[in-house]
Amino acid sequence: MPREKEGKQKTKGIPVPIVPILQKFLKTYEQHCAQMQTFVCPALKQDLKTSISSERILRKFMLVRPEDSPPSIPPISLEPLLMTIQDECYMLGKEICIWSLQLSNPEIARLASLLELRGCAACPFTSLELIDCRMDLWSLGRLGRALPCSCLRSLVLDYCRFGNEEIENIFSGLENNQRLQVLSLRYCGLGPQSGPRLGAIIYQSSVCELHLDGNCLQCSGALALLRPAAEYAEKQGRDQPATSPPDLGSPPQQLQVKQRGSSTLNQTTKSPGALPGKTPAGKERRKKGIKKKIKDLTEAGPWLVKLYLADNGIDGKGKEGENGLLEFTQILTCLITYSAHLREIDLGNNVLGEMAAADILEALRARKTGLFQL
Structure with missing residues (x-):
């Protein structure tokens, strides 16, 4: 019996034979493209061949x-790739990146179904990039409904132009999201009306990196975005002025996860009577299960660490005038002064003026919670 266990332990460390897996993946992908009369993506084919020749796992599609x-060639479709991932049970990919494609309803439906997978066949992807892609209202609604169920840590929708109703579908899927950490909506046509929704999302989710460059939030939208986080930071700062800054090597939400995990495990180990009849091995398995659950879900924020608001029309020229700029500056300086997590903010190509710059500089001097990049 001991020898048998020893043999099992040895086989556990055997590397995955990635070359035949990728070769079969490429063949299946080409077959699906032929069946659906779509064009084989040259970039994906090249990436697969490169991974095969270098014997490396392909993480990003x-x-x-x-x-x-030329317009005469068949379109490139997402559906053959998703079908191949499911047919081959390829669980080694982490990122899907799609550029400048017209995505149909069936493609988005299959993508959403993949993101929602749970259990043994859970979706392995933690990053989704749909850059300059065109999707209709139904597709955005279906994608939005899949977001709360997904394991995505990063969502990039740059250069996808959204109307009010379209972006609302995405916002609805981001509410109280306890997994997503990076959200990028650069050059998406967001206006001042998106500010309150974004502010609520940041306040109630685990997003710690927000990219909003190239929109038109203006003073009112940017103000509504920052106000919930700034007021929370000010309250926390006044209630606990001596709070030590978070470790710069880890995102703040991960720090919170560790704290919650350690306290939960301490309760488990301090209360042996709560688990009658459990062996030490059983307790260890239970601890690992607790750690995994805690790692997957993060306590709601605000955890904002990096904020990018370049080129958003934040100046005194909107309908709010100079008063709007003054109010935005006050909220911004409050966030800079009191936030224990904020480390970087980009306000390039916004005309804030000398008075606002002086106030921001003063807030940086008053800040007592670690380094900051502006």
Whole structure:
């Protein structure tokens, strides 16, 4: 019996034979493209061949239509790739990146179904990039409904132009999201009306990195975005002025996870009577299960660490005038002064003026919670 256990332990460390897996993946992908009469993505095919030749796992799938491709060639479709991932049970991928494609309802429906997978066949992808892609209202609604169920840590929707109703579908899927950490909505046509929704999302989710460059939030939208987090930070700062800054090596939400995990485990180990008849091995398995659950879910924020608001029309020229800029500056300086997590903010290509710059500099001097990059 001991020898048998020893043999099992040895096989556990055997590396995955990635070359035949990727070769079969490429063959299946080409077959699905042929069946659906769609074009094999040259970038994806090249990435697969490169991974095969270098004997490395392919973590990122990129679909992009070649710039010089004639209109006569069939379109590149997401569906053959998703079908291949499911047919081959490929669980080693982590990122899907799609550039400049028209995504149909069936493609988004299959993508959403993949993101929602749970159990043994759980979706392995933690990052989704849909850059300059065109989706209709139904597709955005279906994608939005999948977000709360997904394991995504990063969502990038840059250069996807959204109307009010369209972006609302995405916002609805981001409410109280306890997994997503990076959200990028650069150049998406967001206006001042998106500010309150974004502010609520940041306040109630685990998002710690927010990219909003190239929109038109203006003073009112940016003010509504920052106000909930700033008021919370001020309250926390006044109630606990001696709070030590978080470790710069770890995102704040991970720190919170560790704290929650340690306290939970301490309660488990201090109360042996609560688990009658459990062996030490059983307790150890239970601890690992607790750690895994805690790692997957994060306590709601605000955890904002990096904020990018470049080129958003934040100046005194909107309908709010100078008063709007003054109010925005007050909220911004409050956030800078009191936030224990904020480390970086980009306000490039916004005309704030000398008075606002002086107030921000003063807030940086008054800040007592670690380094800051502006």
